[in-house]
Amino acid sequence: MPEFPNLAVNFAGGIRSPNPFWLASAPPTNCGEQVMRAFDAGWGGAVWKTIGEPVVNVSSRYSSIDWNGQRMMGLNNIELISDRPVEVNLREIYEVKKRYPNHAVIASLMVESKREAWHDIVARSEDAGADGLELNFGCPHGMSERGMGSAVGQVPQYTEMITGWVKEKARTPVLVKLTPNITDIRTVARAAKRGGADGLSAINTINSITGIDLDTLAPRPNVDGFSSHGGYCGPAVKPIALNMVQQVQSDPESQLPLSGIGGVGTWKDAAEFILLGCGTVQVCTAAMHYGYRIVEDMIDGLENWMRRKGYVTIEDFRGLSLPHVREWKNLNLNYKIVARIHEDKCIGCDLCYTACWDGAHQCIHLDRVSGVRNGHVEAHTKPAEVEATSRAKITVTPIAKLDKVAANSQNVEPYATPLARIPRVDETECVGCNLCALVCPVENCITMEQVENGLAPQSWEERTAVVAGIEKSC
Amino acid sequence: MQSVFQQHPEVVARFPDLHPPLTAQSAVIEANRCLYCFDAPCTGACPTHIDVPRFIKKIANENLRGSALTILDANILGASCSHVCPVQVLCEGACVMHHKHESPIKIALLQRHAMDAFYASGAVLPKTSAERRNGKIACIGAGPASLACAAELRQRGYDVTVFDRHPLPGGLNTYGVAEYKLPTEDSLREIELVGSLGVDFQFGTEIAGEAAFAKLEEEFDAIFLGPGLGAMHRLNIPGGNHPAVVDALAFIAGYKTAGKLAVGRRVVVVGAGNTAIDAANAAKRLGAEEVQILYRRAETHMPAFGFEYEHAKQEGVRFLWQTQPIAIHADTDGELRSIECLRVELAQDGTPRSITGSNFHIECDMVVPAIGQSPLFDLLAECYGVRVEHGRVVVDRVTGQTSNPKYFAGGDCVNGGREVVDAVADGKRAAVGIAKTLEAAHA
Numbered sequence: 001m002p003e004f005p006n007l008a009v010n011f012a013g014g015i016r017s018p019n020p021f022w023l024a025s026a027p028p029t030n031c032g033e034q035v036m037r038a039f040d041a042g043w044g045g046a047v048w049k050t051i052g053e054p055v056v057n058v059s060s061r062y063s064s065i066d067w068n069g070q071r072m073m074g075l076n077n078i079e080l081i082s083d084r085p086v087e088v089n090l091r092e093i094y095e096v097k098k099r100y101p102n103h104a105v106i107a108s109l110m111v112e113s114k115r116e117a118w119h120d121i122v123a124r125s126e127d128a129g130a131d132g133l134e135l136n137f138g139c140p141h142g143m144s145e146r147g148m149g150s151a152v153g154q155v156p157q158y159t160e161m162i163t164g165w166v167k168e169k170a171r172t173p174v175l176v177k178l179t180p181n182i183t184d185i186r187t188v189a190r191a192a193k194r195g196g197a198d199g200l201s202a203i204n205t206i207n208s209i210t211g212i213d214l215d216t217l218a219p220r221p222n223v224d225g226f227s228s229h230g231g232y233c234g235p236a237v238k239p240i241a242l243n244m245v246q247q248v249q250s251d252p253e254s255q256l257p258l259s260g261i262g263g264v265g266t267w268k269d270a271a272e273f274i275l276l277g278c279g280t281v282q283v284c285t286a287a288m289h290y291g292y293r294i295v296e297d298m299i300d301g302l303e304n305w306m307r308r309k310g311y312v313t314i315e316d317f318r319g320l321s322l323p324h325v326r327e328w329k330n331l332n333l334n335y336k337i338v339a340r341i342h343e344d345k346c347i348g349c350d351l352c353y354t355a356c357w358d359g360a361h362q363c364i365h366l367d368r369v370s371g372v373r374n375g376h377v378e379a380h381t382k383p384a385e386v387e388a389t390s391r392a393k394i395t396v397t398p399i400a401k402l403d404k405v406a407a408n409s410q411n412v413e414p415y416a417t418p419l420a421r422i423p424r425v426d427e428t429e430c431v432g433c434n435l436c437a438l439v440c441p442v443e444n445c446i447t448m449e450q451v452e453n454g455l456a457p458q459s460w461e462e463r464t465a466v467v468a469g470i471e472k473s474c
Numbered sequence: 475m476q477s478v479f480q481q482h483p484e485v486v487a488r489f490p491d492l493h494p495p496l497t498a499q500s501a502v503i504e505a506n507r508c509l510y511c512f513d514a515p516c517t518g519a520c521p522t523h524i525d526v527p528r529f530i531k532k533i534a535n536e537n538l539r540g541s542a543l544t545i546l547d548a549n550i551l552g553a554s555c556s557h558v559c560p561v562q563v564l565c566e567g568a569c570v571m572h573h574k575h576e577s578p579i580k581i582a583l584l585q586r587h588a589m590d591a592f593y594a595s596g597a598v599l600p601k602t603s604a605e606r607r608n609g610k611i612a613c614i615g616a617g618p619a620s621l622a623c624a625a626e627l628r629q630r631g632y633d634v635t636v637f638d639r640h641p642l643p644g645g646l647n648t649y650g651v652a653e654y655k656l657p658t659e660d661s662l663r664e665i666e667l668v669g670s671l672g673v674d675f676q677f678g679t680e681i682a683g684e685a686a687f688a689k690l691e692e693e694f695d696a697i698f699l700g701p702g703l704g705a706m707h708r709l710n711i712p713g714g715n716h717p718a719v720v721d722a723l724a725f726i727a728g729y730k731t732a733g734k735l736a737v738g739r740r741v742v743v744v745g746a747g748n749t750a751i752d753a754a755n756a757a758k759r760l761g762a763e764e765v766q767i768l769y770r771r772a773e774t775h776m777p778a779f780g781f782e783y784e785h786a787k788q789e790g791v792r793f794l795w796q797t798q799p800i801a802i803h804a805d806t807d808g809e810l811r812s813i814e815c816l817r818v819e820l821a822q823d824g825t826p827r828s829i830t831g832s833n834f835h836i837e838c839d840m841v842v843p844a845i846g847q848s849p850l851f852d853l854l855a856e857c858y859g860v861r862v863e864h865g866r867v868v869v870d871r872v873t874g875q876t877s878n879p880k881y882f883a884g885g886d887c888v889n890g891g892r893e894v895v896d897a898v899a900d901g902k903r904a905a906v907g908i909a910k911t912l913e914a915a916h917a
Binding site: 068069346347348349350351353354383386387390391393394395396397398399400401402416417421441442 | 502503505506507509510511512513515517518519520521523534560563564570571573574747777871872889890891892893895896899903
């Protein structure tokens with residue numbers, strides 16, 4: 001039995017927490033009472049709702065995207081930073097740290113772009129007992145109109161300058177929270193690093209309009225008939241966040257301890273962020289959706305996976321997926337896979353068939369009964385003809401009393417699904433795109449299998465170098 | 475055409491919806507479960523080939539009108555079919571979810587959801603081609619087959635007149651379907667939709683006698699026969715004429731459309747088909763203390779659908795297998811007292827043989843025979859040149875045309891007594907066939 005995993009982390013040069021699961025700076029960390037309940041539920045750390053000069057918020061603040069009957073695939077908010085006085089927030093940080101000395105409390109900060117203002121808030125936060133500081137250079141709505149938040153994070157010079165001011169004063173680790181609302185996130189990550197940041201948090205929310213009410217024609221969330229662009233987060237943004245995390249972690253000029261944010265809701269999400277180099281992860285939408293209790297399975301699931309994989313600490317697997325990300329030009333052009341449909345698992349929905357015909361390369365056919373034929377699209381019956389044939393059939397309700405004769409003439413089918421409905425892959429035409437396997441609703445019914453072609457690996461870069469070499473030698 | 479029919483409040487109270495409708499949100503969630511199969515098996519299994527995934531996707535996308543019109547395009551009686559179809563052996567039975575060991579998509583409830591929304595929003599069909607076509611068609615019977623035929627022809631621009639001897643239209647949809655499946659008022663509401671297309675209805679008009687048909691042939695370019703089946707078979711045993719012996723269809727029509735709610739205290743239903751079960755359940759709901767179904771053969775031979783059998787057991791109906799009624803007895807006051815039966819043994823091949831001397835009596839005060847309907851021999855004999863075999867009108871399955879090219883037919887008189895959806899499919903195919911014939915004639 002492998003050693004029991006230890007999830008404790010020591011992040012960015014001194015922020016310690018019993019596990020890598022932090023609540024992101026957001027409504028779940030609005031006040032001390034909440035943060036203490038979160039710690040009781042199992043969260044390792046909390047980044048306080050951003051502290052600054054109190055704001056006035058609007059009523060109607062969130063909107064979301066539902067998908068196929070599932071709620072909140074993506075969440076959007078137009079809420080600003082904390083609307084509570086600075087001293088109230090700081091007093092509560094003090095109280096939380098007194099009661100929970102082993103948990104991480106990070107003060108998220110946003111003040112006017114003046115050196116004195118930053119020096120003041122840094123000193124007061126650290127006096128209150130914060131374990132670290134997170135500079136909110138990412139908030140994309142409202143605050144940016146006042147020259148703060150992403151207005152800073154979108155300009156590398158400002159980021160570097162303010163990070164520098166903070167570092168002049170700070171005794172605890174300083175994290176810079178990056179906005180994704182920028183062409184290349186690395187330009188700001190590099191600026192933060194030049195400014196002396198001890199770590200980064202990424203990503204903040206993405207500028208969004210989630211949707212429009214088709215009756216009132218006003219976008220959501222509706223504030224008295226009007227809306228404003230907000231910050232998008234939740235499961236929908238995870239792939240974007242993972243890409244940006246990978247970009248930052250693979251760039252030596254950006255690379256710093258990174259707290260991963262963006263659609264983390266389960267232990268699997270967390271493991272993926274850590275595999276791309278994150279030291280901790282921050283969670284908001286999932287906690288807003290289901291409450292603090294979700295952390296229980298994040299801990300349990302991650303521990304079980306670590307035991308299965310033989311990892312004892314977070315450091316054992318942190319960043320292990322980074323070497324698996326290459327530039328496209330370095331991928332092997334001679335790697336060949338094709339789709340295989342496992343007849344015994346097929347339920348006959350034929351989604352792979354329609355996907356391949358309309359969305360891919362016309363190499364899946366319904367010809368097991370009518371006669372197997374390989375080859376180009378011209379050789380095959382088209383989807384519209386297949387449908388027309390079905391619609392022309394006369395069907396009746398089976399009534400035992402009236403159908404006595406038909407009962408004997410049943411064909412013996414080799415699989416549970418009629419053979420005529422089990423699609424077939426023409427491997428001579430299949431390009432191995434994966435689409436059929438992606439749309440198939442049955443696990444492992446379509447597998448992508450490697451075809452040995454006897455060719456040595458060769459990347460685009462290598463292939464073009466060979467071609468260039470030939471041209472040169474001519 | 476405005477229906478003035480109002481259901482008896484006692485019937486409304488005693489026959490609540492068997493399957494309560496979906497809420498808007500649960501409909502969207504259920505709709506999203508649908509995989510949206512290509513050339514979907516559910517569509518293939520539906521006799522009217524409703525494009526099921528298409529209408530379900532439209533529910534998921536909150537396009538309820540589009541969803542309803544998708545249904546109606548294939549099946550003008552989409553609302554009643556969503557209530558009465560034996561979906562377990564049709565669309566839902568064909569759902570690929572069964573192969574995933576998941577419950578099938580609730581197609582019937584989703585279809586009903588779309589249709590309810592359609593009727594709630596005023597039941598306005600899109601304007602079809604304003605082109606009037608030359609051709610007058612008579613439809614005999616106002617049941618599902620004729621309604622489907624009439625609606626299709628009307629939408630294609632033909633003049634259609636529907637004749638029915640009953641005061642209300644709808645055939646078995648109105649008179650014969652258990653009220654907890656399809657309320658009479660819903661059946662009538664649906665026929666108003668057909669009326670709104672401009673179909674002319676002649677109720678209480680029986681077409682009988684060769685002269686009547688000759689006149690019809692003179693007046694109309696084509697005649698569609700959708701009269702259904704004839705009277706129910708009588709229980710041909712001593713005492714079978716007793717006034718407390720009421721055939722199942724008369725009993726059902728009585729409570730559904732004529733306010734006849736009286737029922738015996740102890741009721742015996744003879745036969746174990748779907749109509750027998752509808753009658754037995756109705757007797758239970760109308761207050762009978764004890765309802766028993768007698769069937770000559772065994773449980774495995776029962777012609778009723780399995781789900782109907784389960785439902786009847788839940789209603790508290792008892793089943794007596796291998797039981798053959800031989801006489802109905804009344805007391806000295808003439809009141810029905812009992813039904814005398816013989817036990818039946820079954821040969822290897824299932825052939826029943828009653829056992830001599832095994833006589834026993836079941837006390838009861840009402841007997842409901844449900845042993846099938848006879849064909850409408852008289853009426854069919856009056857249609858010149860229309861071939862009938864084994865009591866069924868012989869048609870070309872694709873066009874519905876009979877051996878007399880002027881006559882087309884569909885529904886129970888052709889298929890021997892299947893479901894509403896089969897009648898609708900027959901009627902629609904015949905309409906297409908009629909239109910083609912008329913077009914060719916006028917070309």
